[in-house]
Amino acid sequence: MKKKINSLMMFPILILFYTSGCTTTVTCPELINKMNKSIAKKNSHINILWYKGSDEKYHYLGHVYKMFGSKSYRVSLNELQIKEMFPLTRDSEKWILIKKIGKKWKASRKYNDIWKIEEDGVDVIPTIACD
Numbered sequence: 202m203k204k205k206i207n208s209l210m211m212f213p214i215l216i217l218f219y220t221s222g223c224t225t226t227v228t229c230p231e232l233i234n235k236m237n238k239s240i241a242k243k244n245s246h247i248n249i250l251w252y253k254g255s256d257e258k259y260h261y262l263g264h265v266y267k268m269f270g271s272k273s274y275r276v277s278l279n280e281l282q283i284k285e286m287f288p289l290t291r292d293s294e295k296w297i298l299i300k301k302i303g304k305k306w307k308a309s310r311k312y313n314d315i316w317k318i319e320e321d322g323v324d325v326i327p328t329i330a331c332d
Contacts, residue, residue, distance in 0.1 A: 224261065224273040229280040232262070233306045239266040246311040249319060250299040254289035261289050263296070 227235065240248045245266045253261040259275035260283055266272075281302070287295065300319065301307045308319035 224275050226259070227274050227276060229276055229302070232264075232274055232276055233302060235272070235274075236264050236266070236306060239264065239270070239272070240309075240316075242266075245270070248309045248316070250302075250306075250308060251293075251296040252283060252299055253291075253296050255283070255286045256289050260286075262299070 236248065236250065239245055247265050247267055249265050251263040251265070253263055253273075255261065255278065257278075259277060260281050262274045262276065264272050264274065285297065290296070298319075299308065309316045310319055311317075
């Protein structure tokens with residue numbers, strides 16, 4: 202069941218939309234490694250991943266790791282299992298927040314220098330896993 206995205210969640214989506222120019226092709230383990238390295242930086246305070254859709258070869262994802270920092274990635278269809286696939290879109294209102302990738306990565310935010318798992322009521326893909 203989909204829930205509305207609150208206005209606070211829209212800000213990182215807008216930043217991702219306007220700053221994403223280049224999309225990097227990665228494997229699922231590389232994606233997780235890159236996301237974990239991004240949030241290890243001192244000025245990082247967000248660790249969320251948006252599913253932006255798929256084409257015939259890839260899933261397209263956007264990682265937001267700080268208010269003005271995001272990266273776009275694409276991962277082969279056979280490396281991530283996404284149940285609710287849809288065509289790649291620039292319409293950020295259709296993107297879905299990924300809550301976790303198997304047991305290796307979870308969406309999170311830093312509050313008072315402590316990382317907390319992101320479990321707010323937003324659209325998520327609960328059954329995404331790396332092969």
